[in-house]
Amino acid sequence: MTLRFGLIGTGRIGQVHAANIAAADDTELAWIADPFMDGASRVAARFGGTVTADPEELLTSGEVDAVLVASPTPTHIDLIARAVQLGLPVLCEKPIDLDIRRVDALRETVRAADVPVALGFNRRFDPAFASVRARVEAGEIGNLEQLTIISRDPAAPPASYISVSGGIFRDMTIHDFDMARFFLPDIVEVSATGTAAFDAGAREHGDFDTAVVTLRSSSGAIVTIINSRHSAVGYDQRLEAFGARGALSVVNAPTSLVSLSTADAVEAKPPYQDFFLERYAQAYVDELHEFVKLVRGETAASPGFEDGRAALVLADAAQRSATERVAIRVDLRK
């Protein structure tokens, strides 16, 4: 049976979800909500669906089986709460919110409700990362001792964005915190170091553009996250899982199979992909597919509300650690 989706938010990432919902055999774009009606209409023209400016109308239409929340972060909490209240499964883009108190206020409601709530940590669905995780779980490299994540965006966002982003840890590292927890769910300590090495916007708003975070897992493993808000070579997304018997590595995705060799340099390849929409195109497809299975009770694999909350707890701890220059203990099991 086709799952009818209500999509809330038609920005860059909303459009990706719209296309994927329309393309899959077992999903359908039924309703689209966005106060910017032009955006909603454009998406509807392309992929179908009834358009509204008001999410409430979508949620109570009786014509959607699941909700995809891709609207601005400050709206997430209320939309999740309302969807859960109506018994509608939700796939919500990360982060849940920038304020842990607001997240905690919703926590019991979500826990109590018998409705699937999934968080859009799309990188878990990337075929490379998913494969490494499965192979680590299968014991291919023995006990996991170190996880190294290099994650650099192509270019720093405008200062106006920085000012409302919640800072690099809540805005950008949040993905890496979840990736760390994909391998090592029970993180117990966070140490972070940040600088504003190049970006005037970061400096102006007391934010960092360059950061390194070290996490300790209750298993004794150490995670290292290396971040930068810019990368001249393109989107830099690498990972190394280092275990007792070997290592599994994910390199950057090549944009071409072609290399050039001359008297100046050999085997030179073109720069990496520009950004996440290309690098994680397949991950978004697989994420949607997994969410459909979750709604149907066929899997429990999707990252959920608790994962979204845990990533925010780690981001908050990193922010404190980077400011107060101490390691911060956390208890994600509470």
Next chain:
Amino acid sequence: MTLRFGLIGTGRIGQVHAANIAAADDTELAWIADPFMDGASRVAARFGGTVTADPEELLTSGEVDAVLVASPTPTHIDLIARAVQLGLPVLCEKPIDLDIRRVDALRETVRAADVPVALGFNRRFDPAFASVRARVEAGEIGNLEQLTIISRDPAAPPASYISVSGGIFRDMTIHDFDMARFFLPDIVEVSATGTAAFDAGAREHGDFDTAVVTLRSSSGAIVTIINSRHSAVGYDQRLEAFGARGALSVVNAPTSLVSLSTADAVEAKPPYQDFFLERYAQAYVDELHEFVKLVRGETAASPGFEDGRAALVLADAAQRSATERVAIRVDLRK
């Protein structure tokens, strides 16, 4: 304006074209012909289109603007002839035919007609090969002196197929002959060496499963084609353009960004893609797109009837060379 396609043949490759025609914004699958009506109906159910067992009905329906011929090789000549007669542009899968006399018999008709006829040498549209060719043309490596093509299929076809294939040169190397001519159109000499190193079917039918072909271009460049009917590591499709100032290389497409390092071996990657439908998926899309532009008079880039004929002339010469053990001169400009 949408280009209405008539698709003839709904086998493996016909289905790829059907999907691409249905997916593109400016094309539509209007008619589908296949004597195996079940196949045609399945494709129509998925991608639309009126179904018939008889290509003539499709060609004369008045409802198709262009014809895509993906039926068995022996039908190509007649279908091209009829389409051209009706003024319908054709994109025909390779080869035109296995018999150069039949091709030559059609040659004047095609030349005289003012109808675009394109040949499905899809590899020209592969982003990697197309990029190397463009960069060679742009002079990035200076004068092209050597072209090396390694082209190995994953596994030998059944003996029953070998017997009607026309032999390795007409069936498999034909793609590499066209790739050679993509870079160096004016080939003047062909030398070929073949053996049946492993395949009982090839041996039984006097065919080769392993072959090396050397081509000389009128420009003085030498092309080397290295073929095998099997490859334990997967579909092996590499190319090196070697010029006076450097080289441009195409490596095999990785199937994953993951590598494994252990005490036994480091940086070990998963085997290559299985076969051409995956390796050249994008090429088929771009090939269709380019054909649409050709029909609209916006480009002349597609390989055409003369390219299909030239590849067959080279295949025939290779067959003779491999048998008679002499180099064979050819004149493709005649």
Next chain:
Amino acid sequence: MTLRFGLIGTGRIGQVHAANIAAADDTELAWIADPFMDGASRVAARFGGTVTADPEELLTSGEVDAVLVASPTPTHIDLIARAVQLGLPVLCEKPIDLDIRRVDALRETVRAADVPVALGFNRRFDPAFASVRARVEAGEIGNLEQLTIISRDPAAPPASYISVSGGIFRDMTIHDFDMARFFLPDIVEVSATGTAAFDAGAREHGDFDTAVVTLRSSSGAIVTIINSRHSAVGYDQRLEAFGARGALSVVNAPTSLVSLSTADAVEAKPPYQDFFLERYAQAYVDELHEFVKLVRGETAASPGFEDGRAALVLADAAQRSATERVAIRVDLRK
């Protein structure tokens, strides 16, 4: 003119220096001191030199122009002091000592004396690291923002060694601290996280076998050092200098140009070199060569006493940080 060397200590690393001194055109192995006379005699038989059990005899022989100290760490301080007193240039293996108070007690003497004292941080002379540093200095990647050092030994030392090693930071990371300062001399803060993930010896002696250290430079750059006492794939020595305009990377040294591709895995290479004597063979040669130039007043490039002290200050800070779970500020300019 030939520089006559007195070598003190004929263990594993002393033997490397003996061979290099004997092989170079402008150096000569004149005296060899080791209380284990058998070792000294074996070295003398191979590379020449007068043998003694007593370093004092070597130092006061009047037949040596420079001293190479490769004896156990606790002897370094006194040997450096005595050599400097006698006006003899010294190349001393790292570390100067495990106790910063003893190092500081010698500091003024070394500063005041007009005798070259070089520290054996051999990795600075590795052609790959030296090249990256020169290219960074030349501005090839713009302002250096992040330095990532992965440094893993093949296998953990015996528990007996762990107990006298001074701990992972003073024993193993000390090289990485110096490498960090090779690029960014003015480190102002140290954060460290360690665990005993696999080694019973480390656990028993309250040491770590796995550690991550983050350093901040006064320039605003961040250094990440990732350590493990073992590595199934062999000696793991990588570095990435990440700058505003690009990155320079050092990969592990291949032990062979051969790779294997099969149906299981493609491009699989043999494991990395076993350990530092092989990986840094050329570095030891170049280190000696540079020291000779230093003695001759032709360069000031060698790492010296202050570099040895700085590395120990960073190691001490890392130890405190890893224990007390706070970032430690340091002032290397004092």
Next chain:
Amino acid sequence: MTLRFGLIGTGRIGQVHAANIAAADDTELAWIADPFMDGASRVAARFGGTVTADPEELLTSGEVDAVLVASPTPTHIDLIARAVQLGLPVLCEKPIDLDIRRVDALRETVRAADVPVALGFNRRFDPAFASVRARVEAGEIGNLEQLTIISRDPAAPPASYISVSGGIFRDMTIHDFDMARFFLPDIVEVSATGTAAFDAGAREHGDFDTAVVTLRSSSGAIVTIINSRHSAVGYDQRLEAFGARGALSVVNAPTSLVSLSTADAVEAKPPYQDFFLERYAQAYVDELHEFVKLVRGETAASPGFEDGRAALVLADAAQRSATERVAIRVDLRK
């Protein structure tokens, strides 16, 4: 016991052998002959040995146990003949001669004599090629079906050299013919294609600067050799052994572990080594070592007179094939 060497010829390659003979523990440079006495004296000053202008004096000195012939090609035949007559083992640089009739005239003498005669096909001793061959022999990739050798020199020699070189096949491809026979000794057919694509000297003297040779083995395997007299990226020496169960590949030797990534290109490495003295430095050492073992009766692994002859037979066949445009059958077992 130390093997006393007489070295005849002190050019570029003679000096390499002199250094290796002097450096090994079990060999000694006893006599050096070269009509250019200056060269001989310089080598003697560095590595020891008595100097003469006349090889006969060296051969009959009674002070040499083995002879290393590194003099110009036209002198090889007579020197081998005389050494064999005197019962002195010989390691002779390739080729034996450019004229097969002169080689054949010596053949019976060498066969009849009970004196080891080794040919300087140094590439057999390269650790990478030797390892691939050992692994192929061990069955690691199953039956060997194709061998591909890419062999390009950095730059074309002067026209004056071309005129006396015997042509590209006898001068340059000769190494590749022997490499082919290292894997597949019984070559039965040769096809060659050559052009003068860029070098005026080659054109002037009727030689080729660019060539492709195809060999057939009695086992049914096909060898492809791809040659060029120049290569902008440096010395290009690659090999792929392709078998029923996989492939073993040798890539070019990197000159550095460093790669550069910028917005223009990623993972760009420095050009390859300049030429054979660097690329095959270890091979020359191992070749000498193996020859010493041969003299001592401990191995029969070195390529010998028959291998030198076989390579020349293949070169002659290639020359005929490239000229007459036919495949040439050869019988190396006769």
